[in-house]
Amino acid sequence: MINPSNKVVMLLTFLVVVSLWFPSTLAREVSRPNDLILSKMYVSITNTLEDKSDFTIHCKSGDDDLGVHVIKAGGKYEWSFKVNFWGTTLYFCGVTTKHGSGIYDLYDASRDNTGKNGNVIWEVKQKGVSCLTRDAFYDWKPKE
Template sequence: MSLVNRNYFVLAIVLCLLVLQEAMTKAISTDDTTEAILSEVNVDIANKLPNGATFTIHCKSGNDDLGTHVIGAGKSYGFSFKINVTGSTLFFCGVSWQGGQVEFDIYNTSRDDGKRCSDECKWLAKEDAVVGFNFIGTGPNPDIVIPWQK
């Protein structure tokens, strides 16, 4: 294949991807089927730590830094997003309090979408661990336990 033909081929692929992205963006507001595929995901982590303790959380994705937040006793922190077209959305967080710290994937499309928590992902910061819940069957059921690192 000549260099000119290869360049036209690459250009055609890029243009097709751009048209597809634009079509998907427009479809989100007009087509219920596509909206279900690209529905909004809500992630929430609640503070259930003992003795009125607070925790600090800092979450990021490859594209977004959600900043650092201090979560008071009995409060929660949450955010929402849409899964990217390639299905590779990943948000990870660092959480710390006086009893330890952890880093973990709070949302990973390959683990969560359609398997654990398609549109609502719930987590608890407890005295012994950060706990994630699935909503399959009779959910919510604790299915991920990440002990604090001292």
């Protein structure tokens, strides 16, 4: 007959083994090819305005408000995060320059989960924002 204290030790050992094994296995099973679910991602946006002016950026997700930041000429704003378990992480940012402004999804897990080495790289230009990772460009919204 097994001693009750040995049963507790065996149960705790089993739970530790399962807790260490299960997350990595679960992530592997639910991920699609090239997914970076549960991986650390990095987003950067660089001021490449030709007239050397500043821009303002305010980024948010459903869980985080990253605050308002003024980015000087040649400067960069960047942040990192882990993609949520469901692969639905979204960061949207309001970008304002003297040339125009707009609100853009700078990270959308359904679109950017194949980022180069977990990086999504943006530039602010005089005519709009450019994603170097996906070779995409978005014009400023017209000033009203």
